[in-house]
Amino acid sequence: MKFAFFANTDWYLYNFRLSTALRLRNDGHEVVMISPPGSFGERFAAHGCRWVPLQSMDRASLNPLREAVTLSQLVRVLRREQPDLLHNFTLKCAIYGAIAARIARVPTVVNAVAGLGYVFTSHTLKARMLRPLVKALLHTALDNERSLLVLQNPDDAMAFTSAELIAPEKIRVIRSSGVNTSRFQPSKRFPNRQERLRVLLAARLLREKGIQEFVDAAALLHEWGRDVEFVLAGTPDPGNPHSVTQDQVQQWADTGLVRWLGHVDDMPGLLKTVHVMALPSYYREGVPKSLIEGAASGLALITTDMPGCREVVTNDGFDGLRVEQRNARALADCIVRLDDDRELLLQLGHHARQKALRDFDERLVIQRTLDVYTELMHSMTSTTDAIRSLP
Structure with missing residues (x-):
């Protein structure tokens, strides 16, 4: 199977999602990384993962013409790659990825949002003006029977359901993106009182x-x-x-x-x-x-x-x-x-x-993520089989 990961920076994909991609690759699957251009993208090749830069994408852009070009470019990439599942990270990528996936007919989509971000947390005039538009786009993007939303804490789950952005049964909570507890280990020396x-x-x-x-x-x-x-x-x-x-x-x-x-x-x-x-x-x-x-x-x-x-x-x-x-x-x-x-x-x-x-521990987090993939793909297969069995 082929999986595509889409985020607003190559830095994020490399530092937060490479371990999941490597697990998928080791299980015999193909993984492609999609992001705006950056200095980390070329590093994926050393790990056996392809990286596709979206040249037009700027995560800070509000230019409608540029955003339309970005969405169009993403649709072309998805049509060419034909992934079985697209995993989007961050609010903007969840919106664009979900819309592009519908157009490109990607079978299943997982949207992962860590926190509500600047538009929902800031009280600036710019953020307040953008909020209704982003909320409407999010509702459209998340209202899809072929997708699930992954959040990192129960507070965000409550916020999304209270705002009527998504039904509670479409949310899965996976706490954090995980940490490699073998790489990150305590120092063996105890800080004595004399140590700064x-x-x-x-x-x-x-x-x-x-x-x-x-x-x-x-x-x-x-x-x-x-x-x-x-x-x-x-x-x-x-x-x-x-x-x-x-x-x-x-x-x-x-x-x-x-x-x-x-x-x-x-x-x-x-x-x-x-x-x-x-x-x-x-x-x-x-x-x-x-x-x-x-x-x-x-x-x-x-x-x-x-x-x-x-x-x-x-x-x-x-x-x-x-x-x-x-x-x-x-x-x-x-x-x-x-x-x-x-x-x-x-x-x-x-x-x-x-x-x-x-x-x-990232091994637990990765397995929980793969469980979401399996659940979503299984439900889609079951639905397809049920439709095909109708007289």
Whole structure:
């Protein structure tokens, strides 16, 4: 069988969905990756997967003519590839992929949405104006008997059904895209009291991820005379209007508030050098990759009680710490608590690792994803057989 994966960046497909593609390939199936052009696309060939760049696609574009060209190009790709199943990732790709799949007569479609995204979470005029249109397009895209919607947390499932975007029976919840718990492992050395505490925030540098609160907490601890290192991994996202700018991040780094690493390829290696993973997000996450990677690495986690984040830190004080949104002082207090109590630091990391093994191991997530494929294909086969048997 042939499977097609469609996302708004090749970076996403490579970092979040390559393991699923490799599992399918090892099972004897063909997999093709579809995305806008990018620097990660050429890497798929080394893994035996083909990559088809959509030259016209720009995930930040609102130009109707360009969007029509993108949709037309996607239809041509699907007609040429003729996949048995198309798996779309993110809101925009779910809309475009579902529409293109109908035109190209792709038999089955899985739409995966991690979080509700900028249009549904922002209160800007632009987002409010786009929301009715996107909602109508989403309803059209998801209202298809040949498709299922995969979400990463129950909060998003409730939001989609409450908005009457899709019937509850068409939703499957798979918590996160998974983490390789063999690659991401705890460091064998215990951080003693004399060792400088290192706190990492790894994410797209969007303000809703709590970037400013992280920097403000660093400034507070510096004022308090605390020797704690704040590490920032990630790059600005020019395609998102809520991204911090390159100049702003560089200024934070130049003043010594944070050590900015930019994009990091070797995340397992980086996580072995830090003690805490912080994500003080007030963004509607699916399930944040950085948190489950930090959990698998046995780090103490600090996050908020937001959808997605609460799926990882389920018990405040046991498998992590929860902090109030948009509150740099509360974040700073949490970090001081861990700096003073290294035994708590170790316990939180241990329980986070156990939760990662139990709930977020990518082998479990991949199997649950393949189960969705099997369910959808089986239901379509059964329906087709039933129709053919009618007198």
